[in-house]
Amino acid sequence: MTNTNQSTEPLFQTFNSDNLVLENRTVMAPMTRGYSPDNIPDQNVADYYRRRAENGVGLIVTEGTGINHPASVSGASIPVFHGEKALEGWSNVVKQVHDAGGKIVPQLWHVGMTRSKGDLPNEEALPVGPSGLSLDGEPVTEPLTEQEISELVEAYAQGAADAKRLGFDGIEIHGAHGYLIDQFFWANTNRRTDRYGGDLVGRTQFAVEIVKACRREVGPDFPIIFRFSQWKMNDFKAKLAETPGELERFLQPLVEAGVDIFHCSTRRFWEAEFEGSDLNLAGWTKKLTGKPVISVGSVGLDGEFTNFSGANTTSLDGLVEKLDQEEFDLVAIGRSLLMDPEWVRKVREGQENDLLPFDKEALQKLY
Known part of the structure; x- marks a missing residue:
């Protein structure tokens, strides 16, 4: 085992929750690549993750x-599950x-109303x-009918069951960024008056049914991660929640x-x-629920992801301090990875000077 750089040691402590053990606290954030021909991940994709x-x-x-x-994705090169x-x-x-000694979970996704009419693969x-x-x-x-909602819930459950069957180490359900599940959460896009709408708690019903259906398929010991x-x-x-109290209710x-x-x-x-x-x-989220949490957002870079022209590397001191204080448990790294x-290896070995700044060319290649 390579010696860990002392200044980043909290990043490289073992993570051990009820049903997931990881060698360190680093997570590769989910990032759409669009390099799966006919929606099928090929060897280039496998090598990229390896x-x-x-x-x-x-x-x-x-x-x-x-x-x-x-209608789950937009484009013929976005992978399906x-x-x-x-x-x-x-x-x-x-x-x-x-x-290669790693662990991996698929992110189960439906883009919802962000899809345009006529988009591939199903025009x-x-x-x-x-x-x-x-x-x-x-x-x-037209708004989704309750029957259509039920079918969507079961589609997520099918994905969870297949993930377990294929040997994945858990699943992540994508409930963030204005995609389908988040469209149920957000009052701007959810005007329903049935059990899937109403107040903030009512608007969680779709996600609740998805999580329960996935749990039904995978059993009690298979990790379910939820991104919001x-x-x-x-x-x-x-904002879904303007106050800590609202966040707790959500x-x-x-x-x-x-x-x-x-x-x-974030x-x-x-x-x-x-x-x-x-x-x-x-x-x-950790304080209100007691559950382990993953933090994310411009880790290791001085520019946020909305500026895809590039970003320079920056100190990890603030990140490591928050992790060491147990504000969060895991750290997702996006553009840097x-x-x-x-x-991760360079950080562990103290080779911060060898870290690469983010260049927009990374969007055009599977490094």
Whole structure:
């Protein structure tokens, strides 16, 4: 075992929760790549994930993968998580990562109303959402019926069952950034008056049913990670919860449904979530639920992800301090790992001067 750089030691302590053990606290954040021809992850994708496992990433969360619904993704090169060929591709990804000593979970995804009419791979499929509204609140399609909602819930459950069957180490459910599940959470896109709408707690019902259905399929010992955010793709200042009390009411139904770990998506991990406390969103989530949490947001870089022109490397001291104070349990690294598959190893060995700045060219290649 390589000696750990003392200044980053908290990043390289073992993580041990009820049903997940990781060699360190680093997580590869899910990042859409669009390099899966005909929606099938090929050997290039498997090699891309293997390189991160070989270099010591504690847990890999895959890019978003479409559940078994015709409108789950936009584009013919976004991977899906259903169908014999796609699942064979993911089985190879799992094998490659495990052979390299890593652990990996798929992120189960449906883009909802962010999909445009006529998008591939199913041009005839209409975008779907709780009220048929775009993120800007404009009507696009009819609201989902309760029967259609039930079918979507079961599609997530099928994905969870397949993940376990293929040997993944858990699942992550994508409930953030204005995609389908988040469209149910957000009052701007959920105007329903049935049990899937109403107040903030009522708007969690769809997610609650998904988590319960996934738990039913995978049993009590298979980790379920749930990713959520306050911000949306069209509104970086959006809030599901304006206060800690509201956040607690929002999270409690998800805890009771069976979420093991919360992945709390922010644009900048160092920013306080509410006035009067230095805790970020992950810190508040851990304090309110007692569950392990993943923090994320511009780790190791001086520019946030909304500026894809590039970003320089920066000190990890603030991150390590928060981790050492147990504000959060795990740290998801996005663009730094997109650019440099050796990022975790370099940090561990004290080679910060060798870390690569983020360049937009990384979006055009599977490094």
